Amino acid sequence: MTFSLSGFLGQLFAIVLALALAPLLTGWVNQCRAWLQNRGAPPLLQPYYMLHKLFHKDVVLAHGASSLFRAAPFVIFGCMVLACAIIPSLSTDLPFAPAADALALVGVFGLARVFIALAGMDIGTSFGTLGGRREMLVGFLAEPALLIVIFTVALIVQSTSVATIVETLAHRDFIIYPSLAFAGVAFTMVSLAENARVPVDNPATHLELTMIHEAMILEYSGRHLALIEWAASLKLYAYSCLGLALFFPWGIAERDNFLALLAAIPLLLLKLGIGGFLLALIETINAKMRIFRAPEFLGTAFLLAVLGMLVKLLLENRV
Amino acid sequence: MPGLLPIDTLLIVACAWLAIGAAGLVAPRNTRFIARTLFPLGALVGIVAGLVALGSLGSPAQTAVLAIGLPDLPFHLRLDNLSAVFVLLLGIVSAGISIYAAGYFRHPGQGGQGTAPGVLCVEYHLFLASMLMVLLADDAYAFMVAWETMALSSFFLVTTDHRHAAIRQAGYLYLLIAHVGAIAILLSFGVMTGGVGGSGDYTFAGMRAQELSPFWGSVAFLLALFGFGAKAGLLPVHVWLPEAHPAAPSPVSALMSGVMLKTAIYGLLRVSFDLVGMTLWWWGVVALAIGLLTALFGVFYATVQSDMKRLLAYSSIENIGLIAVGIGLTLIFHAYAMEALAALALTAVLYHCLAHAGFKSLLFLCTGSVLHATKERSLGKLGGLIGPMPWVAWLALAGVIAGAGLPPLSGFVSEWLLLQGFLFSPGLPHPWLNMVVPVAAAIVALVAALAGFAMVKFYGIIFLGQMREPALKDAHDAGPWERLGLVWLGGLTLLLGVLPGTIILRIDAATQQLLGKGLADRVAENGWWMLAPISPERASYEPLLFLAFIVATLLFGRWLVRRLYHGRVRRSPAWDCGYHFQGPRAQDTAEGFSQPIRRIFEPMFRMERHFPTLRDKEPYYSVKVEDHFWYWLYLPVARAAAWVSTLITHLQGGRIAVYLMYSFVTLILLLLVARP
Numbered sequence: 002m003t004f005s006l007s008g009f010l011g012q013l014f015a016i017v018l019a020l021a022l023a024p025l026l027t028g029w030v031n032q033c034r035a036w037l038q039n040r041g042a043p044p045l046l047q048p049y050y051m052l053h054k055l056f057h058k059d060v061v062l063a064h065g066a067s068s069l070f071r072a073a074p075f076v077i078f079g080c081m082v083l084a085c086a087i088i089p090s091l092s093t094d095l096p097f098a099p100a101a102d103a104l105a106l107v108g109v110f111g112l113a114r115v116f117i118a119l120a121g122m123d124i125g126t127s128f129g130t131l132g133g134r135r136e137m138l139v140g141f142l143a144e145p146a147l148l149i150v151i152f153t154v155a156l157i158v159q160s161t162s163v164a165t166i167v168e169t170l171a172h173r174d175f176i177i178y179p180s181l182a183f184a185g186v187a188f189t190m191v192s193l194a195e196n197a198r199v200p201v202d203n204p205a206t207h208l209e210l211t212m213i214h215e216a217m218i219l220e221y222s223g224r225h226l227a228l229i230e231w232a233a234s235l236k237l238y239a240y241s242c243l244g245l246a247l248f249f250p251w252g253i254a255e256r257d258n259f260l261a262l263l264a265a266i267p268l269l270l271l272k273l274g275i276g277g278f279l280l281a282l283i284e285t286i287n288a289k290m291r292i293f294r295a296p297e298f299l300g301t302a303f304l305l306a307v308l309g310m311l312v313k314l315l316l317e318n319r320v
Numbered sequence: 321m322p323g324l325l326p327i328d329t330l331l332i333v334a335c336a337w338l339a340i341g342a343a344g345l346v347a348p349r350n351t352r353f354i355a356r357t358l359f360p361l362g363a364l365v366g367i368v369a370g371l372v373a374l375g376s377l378g379s380p381a382q383t384a385v386l387a388i389g390l391p392d393l394p395f396h397l398r399l400d401n402l403s404a405v406f407v408l409l410l411g412i413v414s415a416g417i418s419i420y421a422a423g424y425f426r427h428p429g430q431g432g433q434g435t436a437p438g439v440l441c442v443e444y445h446l447f448l449a450s451m452l453m454v455l456l457a458d459d460a461y462a463f464m465v466a467w468e469t470m471a472l473s474s475f476f477l478v479t480t481d482h483r484h485a486a487i488r489q490a491g492y493l494y495l496l497i498a499h500v501g502a503i504a505i506l507l508s509f510g511v512m513t514g515g516v517g518g519s520g521d522y523t524f525a526g527m528r529a530q531e532l533s534p535f536w537g538s539v540a541f542l543l544a545l546f547g548f549g550a551k552a553g554l555l556p557v558h559v560w561l562p563e564a565h566p567a568a569p570s571p572v573s574a575l576m577s578g579v580m581l582k583t584a585i586y587g588l589l590r591v592s593f594d595l596v597g598m599t600l601w602w603w604g605v606v607a608l609a610i611g612l613l614t615a616l617f618g619v620f621y622a623t624v625q626s627d628m629k630r631l632l633a634y635s636s637i638e639n640i641g642l643i644a645v646g647i648g649l650t651l652i653f654h655a656y657a658m659e660a661l662a663a664l665a666l667t668a669v670l671y672h673c674l675a676h677a678g679f680k681s682l683l684f685l686c687t688g689s690v691l692h693a694t695k696e697r698s699l700g701k702l703g704g705l706i707g708p709m710p711w712v713a714w715l716a717l718a719g720v721i722a723g724a725g726l727p728p729l730s731g732f733v734s735e736w737l738l739l740q741g742f743l744f745s746p747g748l749p750h751p752w753l754n755m756v757v758p759v760a761a762a763i764v765a766l767v768a769a770l771a772g773f774a775m776v777k778f779y780g781i782i783f784l785g786q787m788r789e790p791a792l793k794d795a796h797d798a799g800p801w802e803r804l805g806l807v808w809l810g811g812l813t814l815l816l817g818v819l820p821g822t823i824i825l826r827i828d829a830a831t832q833q834l835l836g837k838g839l840a841d842r843v844a845e846n847g848w849w850m851l852a853p854i855s856p857e858r859a860s861y862e863p864l865l866f867l868a869f870i871v872a873t874l875l876f877g878r879w880l881v882r883r884l885y886h887g888r889v890r891r892s893p894a895w896d897c898g899y900h901f902q903g904p905r906a907q908d909t910a911e912g913f914s915q916p917i918r919r920i921f922e923p924m925f926r927m928e929r930h931f932p933t934l935r936d937k938e939p940y941y942s943v944k945v946e947d948h949f950w951y952w953l954y955l956p957v958a959r960a961a962a963w964v965s966t967l968i969t970h971l972q973g974g975r976i977a978v979y980l981m982y983s984f985v986t987l988i989l990l991l992l993v994a995r996p
Contacts, residue, residue: 059888059889060890061895063894064892065704065785065786067706067707069717075878079869099852099860100869101866102859104736105727108727109727111769111772112721114772115724115772115775119776119780122780125703125704125785125786126906127902128899129896130907130908130912130913134913134916141769145762145768149762152765156743161859162858165857165858219896220895228877228881293916311755311759314755315755
């Protein structure tokens with residue numbers, strides 16, 4: 002393990018940047034969506050105001066809440082920070098990156114999902130268990146699809162380390178891999194589902210029949226809710242960075258390249274800005290599906306991912 | 321102990337277990353003596369066995385010949401690295417279970433019924449000793465004797481509560497399938513001794529020396545796969561498992577699921593990599609396909625169960641399926657002499673054996689505590705037990721996370737290794753294998769994710785939410801002995817999760833013995849904290865750093881929030897969107913939780929449902945999920961057997977002259993056949 006001070010500082014910077022940028026990205030997506038829907042947009046910094054407000058408030062805990070309910074927000078937050086720490090956003094020189102490769106990254110998301118679903122079931126309200134069940138339903142289809150997307154990329158690069166994937170993909174000549182196109186579509190679908198976005202879930206709803214993510218966190222308040230909201234925006238940020246790293250890795254700096262690191266910051270902001278706008282666009286032109294259409298949607302994503310892998314094995318192995 | 325070989329120590333261990341069992345007969349009704357003295361002693365002996373096996377890993381094989389057995393047919397024993405890994409598993413896991421059992425068997429046979437504790441003690445320790453002998457046996461005769469002792473002692477353990485007809489039925493089903501499997505194993509050994517033209521040497525050394533043709537080698541492998549598969553719970557001979565595991569007392573379920581299933585895996589590994597002496601690539605495909613089907617089947621059925629122990633039993637089927645997938649992958653790589661990759665897959669197999677033994681025993685013991693505290697095993701009548709039973713609940717959480725294959729606990733390590741193995745399968749020098757095998761990884765991924773669903777259901781419905789029955793308020797946490805056993809297994813799950821490098825360095829001796837190559841060099845090169853089977857650039861996983869990062873973020877976040885803001889908490893009734901009917905019946909039931917799975921994968925299940933109608937005076941909803949195999953395979957076979965039996969009864973006319981004629985005809989036939 003090569004351990005250097007610059008690497009450590011870069012790692013710390015990446016984590017702080019993720020913590021700071023994640024709510025901004027959420028705010029940007031909300032703003033874009035409001036514009037596209039002809040509404041007055043909330044301020045860009047609204048998520049920060051929300052977090053600040055929530056941290057100030059008392060925690061109102063239901064009588065039946067157990068210790069697991071109180072620990073879960075911190076665990077979920079920790080998982081998401083770890084995910085952001087190992088996905089290269091600015092630089093591939095990340096000392097924490099060997100701690101978890103892309104497969105373990107899927108595991109991190111899985112761990113957070115299990116905790117939030119269990120927390121949803123903890124109070125024992127009808128909405129909470131409903132949310133937990135639906136979250137696991139979405140998860141058990143989305144998780145393998147994500148794993149297969151990563152598998153396909155790993156087959157191309159011959160590595161599951163996210164840093165190596167980025168370094169290899171960024172250096173190759175621009176070739177369109179048909180398998181990556183399939184994987185990209187599957188990844189987009191999975192990201193929508195995993196981040197509780199339309200058409201699978203609606204982050205702006207409290208309608209009992211439609212909600213998934215919101216149903217699980219109904220009983221949370223105060224700092225717990227703040228951490229969960231922050232973790233949700235970190236998750237969106239992590240998925241965005243993962244998508245960028247897998248499919249648009251150009252511009253991410255490598256080891257000991259300070260200038261490239263400086264150039265990477267505006268490029269990241271630009272990429273995230275475009276990505277956020279596209280997300281808002283997808284959310285605007287789609288309608289929320291019935292919950293039982295969600296498995297079909299995710300099943301399609303899973304099959305697309307498998308198809309991408311087959312395309313890789315059938316066509317590209319021959320070249 | 322100087323001058324005492326490990327194999328001798330293990331023989332002493334087996335004798336000690338037998339002696340402890342026999343001591344139980346001194347005072348068969350004295351629960352206190354048996355539970356508080358004999359079971360902890362058994363645990364201590366188990367720890368000794370585990371330590372001896374750990375110490376002997378990496379040293380050359382040792383053999384022994386026992387004086388017992390038939391004349392001219394003594395028992396041959398051998399302790400090599402493969403045996404040692406499984407003896408380690410047996411010793412360490414059974415120690416935890418025995419400690420737990422010291423607290424568990426406090427009421428004679430659960431309410432004065434069933435087997436006396438002394439008899440139970442005999443059966444339990446005989447079971448342990450016979451499993452040890454299975455692992456040490458070095459000839460077909462000793463192996464079969466130990467194998468049968470294991471099957472019989474576990475049969476009596478399963479039927480501890482023999483007053484219930486359902487439990488007796490479960491026991492007989494288990495006994496039947498165990499014997500069908502045993503016949504296949506015996507035939508497999510017979511084929512491997514070379515048959516009529518062969519040496520007829522029944523020792524394992526003789527089988528290794530025997531040159532088999534590819535046809536007979538395949539016959540031996542398939543018979544072994546069937547025979548050991550019947551014990552392990554592979555499709556389609558899995559039906560006994562979800563019946564027998566819930567029927568047995570919880571420590572016995574834990575022992576069967578955690579350890580006994582692994583002896584079958586040991587047997588399969590022993591035959592396919594050691595005794596047959598050849599590997600054909602399609603064996604691997606067969607094992608892979610059966611493993612995938614078993615894993616998918618197991619996990620689908622696990623998600624829809626309403627009985628907590630049945631859920632775990634189906635989850636065991638799933639895990640055995642994953643192990644078979646790993647064995648299949650190893651066989652495929654081995655057949656193409658890609659030994660480094662075969663070593664990767666085999667390490668995944670051995671690791672998953674250890675991991676599953678730890679977390680599944682832990683979960684079965686947790687259900688035992690829940691059963692003791694509430695007298696309920698139906699998920700629909702539990703709930704909210706994290707309040708009265710925090711120890712059991714938090715330790716069960718460790719088992720659940722490991723069972724869902726999530727980092728940083730034990731189940732994830734083996735799944736990660738297995739997926740890494742699949743990543744290399746496109747390099748196979750075979751035109752379609754290199755395309756089809758990687759797709760199997762997609763199914764493994766689906767199984768892992770569904771296992772998460774089943775585990776959340778198991779945990780959420782038992783331990784979280786509101787109590788579904790008022791009587792649950794009186795539930796009490798596990799006693800000190802039970803707690804100690806649970807902590808032991810929970811610690812094992814954590815250790816296997818965060819120290820994969822250290823553990824792979826130890827069990828690597830078995831991989832090297834079977835394949836000639838291992839992962840130890842790589843692990844030693846990269847340091848004990850890092851798992852990088854090929855190279856750190858290619859793939860790496862550092863669970864300790866992983867865990868430390870999450871824990872540090874958690875603690876730092878908590879400290880910072882309290883420092884910058886405050887830590888105030890107010891209690892109030894649950895909000896639930898202002899909906900005020902918040903009784904326990906508003907929660908999901910076990911059936912409700914798995915309803916999406918039943919709906920999406922409807923053809924997988926055989927369901928009998930009753931829906932309420934508008935005119936019902938007492939409306940109710942019920943759903944009963946059954947196994948297709950039972951109706952498609954077992955009942956037709958049973959009917960055919962009954963039909964053949966009625967035909968055979970015609971032979972029995974009750975007249976002595978006819979019987980004498982039968983003997984006469986048989987004699988003539990034998991003389992004709994056995995003509996010199």
